[in-house]
Structure formats: C-alpha cells, structure tokens
Amino acid sequence: MFTLIHTSDEFIVISKKAGVSFHGDDTAMSLDDAIRAQLGITELYALHRLDNLTSGLLVFARTRAAVRELAAQFRLRQIEKFYLAIGGSHPKKKQGLVMGDMKKGRNGTWILAHTHARPAITRFYSTSLQPGLRLYLVRLYTGRTHQIRVALKSVSAPVLGDTQYCKKIPVGIEPDRGYLHSYALAFTLGGVRYKFINPPDEGRYFLSTEFKEALARLGEDPWTLKWPGRMESH
Template sequence: MDIPIVLKHQDFVLVDKPYGLSFHRENDQPGLAQFVNKKIGAVWPVHRLDKMTSGLVLFATSAEAAARFQILFKEHKIAKFYLALAYGKPKKKQGEVKGDMCKTRSGSWKLTFSQNNPARTRFYSKALGDGLRAYLLRPYSGRTHQLRVAMKSLGVPILGDERYNGADAERGYLDAFGLRFDWQGERIEYCRFPLQGQQFLDAQEQLSDWLEPWQQPFPDA
C-alpha cells in the first residue's frame, strides 16, 4: 500500500492514513506504522488513529523528536481538527461535549455526567442538505473513541460508524482534517480534505471555509 506523505520535515513526517487501515499490525496484516517504516525508514509514532478514521498522522524521525512531541501532546500544544458527517438533528449545533468516559460490557465507550477526568471536545456544525450535517471537531483530550462517543452523545452518531449505530455507509465518515503546532520556533499548519468517501467529496465546496480550521473561534485550552 502506498501511503501518501503530505509533509516531510527533518524531524517528522506527516502522512495521510487511509480509511480501514489499522495503525499497528493486525492478524499478520501490516498496519500504517509498518507501511511508513518500509517507505521512508525508521520512524517513531507519536499519536494514532483508529481503523475507521482516515487522515493526518505524525511520525517522528528520531527518538529525540518523538520525546519532544510527547511533551507537546501532554501539554495540549498540538491542535488537532477533525471532520465528521452524520445524519439527524443534534442536541446542539455547536459548543462543547464534556464528561468522563467509561467502557461498557460490549467493548464500546459511553459518556457519563461525572467530571473527574473528563474528555472534552469543542465543535461547530453546518447543514449540508437532505438531513446530512458536517461537524468540525477539536478534541482537548485524547481518549479512545472520544469523538465517536461525543457525536453519539449529541444524538448523531457518525455516518458509517457501526459500533455506535451510525447510519450505513461505505466508510466511517471521520477524518483527521488538520493540525497546527509550533516546532522549534516554526509554525506548522496543515489541512486537507479527505480523499475517500463520496459524501466527503460532495461536501468539499460547502466546507471550503473550514480549510483553515484554526481560524474558527476555538479556545486555546
């Protein structure tokens, strides 16, 4: 599998993960990390996406750079922006989803009302027509399935997300859409539309004002 490299820096590479590809090896099938290692040599993963999510993933090109990235992620100094599609009317069209997450017997996660160590997500949305709505999401924490659970809690599970009862589709319509961070005094900003999924492709023109998601009034923390 040819993994697109969308940005190459001496300390890191930014790649575009396809939908349906696991991050690590699964059942003897190579994952994203193995494909990237084979393509460009040794790299250090610093964050990951789950199988149903496509989009931008960072790999450090040295152990030292990986350690610096871990500090940036821990201090929430890397802004990540996601694009999702869902059918239905959400409980609110913009704002924040915040709460603790706990695992259910089925292996899924759910949002709770407690706030001991909450997952936090800010979002904006816009109607695309025929009951379909686009969501620009920024997570401020890094919990497993955080965005999928946040959307479920809004009453609009992500299109194609079978685990959380999203409407049927040929893919899960969640994409790591943009990244913004400072690296050694350099501002790194990158955003691009997903290339997989007809519903994403059809919505590009309507969502063109989201191509610089950091321009939206998201709080810094």
C-alpha cells in the same frame, strides 16, 4: 495504506486511509512498518493513533529529540487537532462543548458520563450537508479512545458508517466508510510552527459537491473560527 504529506529529518506527516489498522493484523503489516518499508526509514516513532475507520493526518517523529519535544506537547494538550465528521442531521445542539468522563460500555464501546473527574473535552461546529446529514468540524482538547465518536453520539449525531455507535442510518443514505477524518493539525518543533490541512479524498459523501459547499460555509481553515481557550482536564 497512506499518502505522504510532509517529510523532514525530524518528522513526517502522513494521511492514513480509512479502514487501515494502525497495528496491522494477520493479512497486513502495521502502519509504521509500512511507512518504514515504503520510505526506507529505519528510525520512526508513533506519537498518536487513529481508529481503523478514521482517515487523515498523523505525525511520526524521526529522532529521539523530536519524540521528546512532540510527546511533551501531546501530553500538555498543545498539539492542535481538528477533525471532520458526517453525522445525523438533528443533533441536540448544532455547536458547542461536549465534556464528561468516559466509561467503558459493552462490546468495546465507551460511554460519556455526567461526571467530570477526568473529562474528555470536545468542541464542534456544524452545518447542514444534505437531507439527513450534517457536517461537523470538531476540535479535540483531550485525546481519549473513541472521543469524537462518543461525543457526537452523545448529541444524537453518531458518525455515519460507524458500526459501533451508529445503529440507525437515514433513509436513502448508504455509507461506504466511516465518516471521520483527521483534517488539520499544528505544532511547534525547534521553534518553528508547522500547520497542516488535508481534506478527505475517499468516501462518496466526503467527495460530493454538497460537502465542498458545507466545508466552505464552516471555513476551510479551522484556525479562522473562534475556539474558546484551551481547557484543562483535572
């Protein structure tokens, strides 16, 4: 269900496997219960979540003091979060800003609106991966449900393997997972800055030589890229 990336007395960081439900179901325990059981931890607090299809980094607090400090940073958009996605090769734009209110669509989906009352804010870079596919490096400035999935669909590059938003798969491409991964995050706790980078370790297109070359072109450390200053939602 997960791989342990970092542990301390105040928090832990794990990498969730693709396809794992955060909340669990009739056949599997919830992710936080699995962490408690495997690591022998009794006090554990979830601070954010990932969709079932999404793999990668999650941080959990281990003390109430850490909960207060980290939750405040999430609320104030001070946690830096970067994702990797594989999607269509012909987006409406190859990099830039996607911003708009998110409204409920049909069958549990969301739609990006043209209004900006409480907008979801996403920025991305991309590069060619292979015929039919591009690699997207995405930064979240807000944390809405399905935000990246909706943002990439809005530029005609839905996440490969996302059965809710990606209805057309390029010829010759056979997705074996949803290709969205929580790649890097940074935060400050107790005056100490922590930064984590965790490349994906599952999925044939994430493990390909072409992916490694594409990520190297984008920059394996997302903090080396130029990201505009933090943007506030109203």
